[in-house]
Amino acid sequence: MKLLVVGSGGREHAIAKKLLESEEVETVFVAPGNDGMGLDGLELVDIGISEHSKLIAFAKAEAVDWTFIGPDDALAAGIVDDFHQAGLKAFGPTRLAAELEWSKDFAKSIMAKYKVPTAAYGTFADFDEAKDYIEAQGAPIVVKADGLALGKGVVVAETVEQAVEAAREMLLDNKFGDSGARVVIEEFLDGEEFSLFAFVNGDKFYIMPTAQDHKRAYDGDEGPNTGGMGAYAPVPHLPQSVVDASVETIVKPVLEGMIAEGRPYLGILYAGLILTEDGPKVIEFNARFGDPETQIILPRLTSDLAQNITDILAGREPDITWLDTGVTLGVVVASEGYPLAYEKGVKLPPKTEGEIITYYAGAKFDPNMNLRSNGGRVYMLVTTAESVKAAQDNIYKELAEQETTGLFYRHDIGSKAIKD
Numbered sequence: 063m064k065l066l067v068v069g070s071g072g073r074e075h076a077i078a079k080k081l082l083e084s085e086e087v088e089t090v091f092v093a094p095g096n097d098g099m100g101l102d103g104l105e106l107v108d109i110g111i112s113e114h115s116k117l118i119a120f121a122k123a124e125a126v127d128w129t130f131i132g133p134d135d136a137l138a139a140g141i142v143d144d145f146h147q148a149g150l151k152a153f154g155p156t157r158l159a160a161e162l163e164w165s166k167d168f169a170k171s172i173m174a175k176y177k178v179p180t181a182a183y184g185t186f187a188d189f190d191e192a193k194d195y196i197e198a199q200g201a202p203i204v205v206k207a208d209g210l211a212l213g214k215g216v217v218v219a220e221t222v223e224q225a226v227e228a229a230r231e232m233l234l235d236n237k238f239g240d241s242g243a244r245v246v247i248e249e250f251l252d253g254e255e256f257s258l259f260a261f262v263n264g265d266k267f268y269i270m271p272t273a274q275d276h277k278r279a280y281d282g283d284e285g286p287n288t289g290g291m292g293a294y295a296p297v298p299h300l301p302q303s304v305v306d307a308s309v310e311t312i313v314k315p316v317l318e319g320m321i322a323e324g325r326p327y328l329g330i331l332y333a334g335l336i337l338t339e340d341g342p343k344v345i346e347f348n349a350r351f352g353d354p355e356t357q358i359i360l361p362r363l364t365s366d367l368a369q370n371i372t373d374i375l376a377g378r379e380p381d382i383t384w385l386d387t388g389v390t391l392g393v394v395v396a397s398e399g400y401p402l403a404y405e406k407g408v409k410l411p412p413k414t415e416g417e418i419i420t421y422y423a424g425a426k427f428d429p430n431m432n433l434r435s436n437g438g439r440v441y442m443l444v445t446t447a448e449s450v451k452a453a454q455d456n457i458y459k460e461l462a463e464q465e466t467t468g469l470f471y472r473h474d475i476g477s478k479a480i481k482d
């Protein structure tokens with residue numbers, strides 16, 4: 063088989079590397095990818111994620127069997143619809159199915175209609191109405207831009223004033239452009255957050271191990287929200303009963319609801335959940351794999367990912383198996399200053415070999431073929447060990463030996479799982 067992965071981050075590196083492990087797969091192309099991925103034998107293709115017709119022409123010319131779409135913005139732009147129209151197979155939801163991610167108002171309305179537990183909410187395009195609602199509800203309260211906002215469109219407000227200010231910035235000052243033309247204002251939920259992923263085709267779904275991301279930039283969950291600074295799987299202190307409840311009350315009804323709405327779901331469903339006193343509730347849905355969660359989930363897959371997805375695409379029952387012992391943990395190394403302004407061009411340490419995997423996100427060769435930083439999140443080290451503590455020890459020992467001037471990372475990925 064020849065496969066194509068669309069995207070350029072650590073998530074796409076992990077997907078492509080896993081696909082290439084299959085004996086059936088001769089080539090995995092990544093468009094546009096990043097130079098670090100080339101070190102793992104992946105073939106980089108210089109086509110951007112929004113250049114649908116070029117991607118389609120490439121997939122046809124190379125007789126690619128199917129394409130895995132990584133990023134949310136490509137899905138929201140209808141890349142899967144375009145591939146289907148061209149007669150090509152793509153693993154990912156259509157634009158209408160991906161609306162679960164690209165419109166928070168749509169996701170909330172589906173959850174309300176199909177009785178999926180989530181925070182109470184209101185959607186507003188008018189600032190005065192939003193302000194009245196916030197004042198009536200009181201704080202803490204959460205204000206979200208309706209559309210995609212690079213993970214930055216959510217304000218968890220501790221006071222009414224903060225919430226009103228957030229609504230003002232989105233609705234009156236156009237802080238997020240069209241994405242903030244409507245806001246979803248919702249009840250603050252208290253509890254432990256975790257992510258649940260599934261491979262999906264229609265009403266058939268296959269759950270992956272639970273994962274926990276670390277969204278804040280600095281140790282102790284301090285600092286600004288980022289795309290994610292590290293993660294581990296499975297979450298050892300989440301009982302199976304919580305996973306079972308999440309499947310029954312959340313995953314099943316939402317997928318059945320999407321079929322009833324004429325938007326059957328294909329691809330990866332990402333449920334961002336919070337374990338409240340009343341059971342698991344939905345914080346958000348994403349229509350794709352998480353980054354950095356993919357990098358710690360896929361190393362636990364013991365079956366053949368390429369074969370599994372081929373089967374799912376063909377409507378066959380895939381034989382999906384997971385490592386059932388130990389923990390896989392990963393720490394993201396980012397450019398100093400991320401998620402705000404940062405410098406590029408820092409020389410990177412050599413790729414790790416053996417027990418620790420390096421996944422690259424923002425990495426680029428200089429003219430002397432030295433790999434240098436080229437983005438906010440730069441690379442991620444991932445390992446599997448018998449416990450969270452043992453995995454942390456391995457990763458942080460390696461990081462202490464690496465030259466990371468100009469870069470930074472969190473020192474406490476997974477620590478919550480140890481304290482509990």
Ligand code: AMP
Binds near residue numbers: 204213252334
């Ligand atoms: P999101 O982009 O929707 O994942 O939101 C980003 C972060 O905001 C989440 O990871 C939560 O930590 C927090 N958050 C979002 N919605 C709520 C809520 N209703 N209650 C409490 N925290 C929330």
Ligand code: GLY
Binds near residue numbers: 275290351352353354
């Ligand atoms: N790790 C968070 C995300 O992928 O949205």
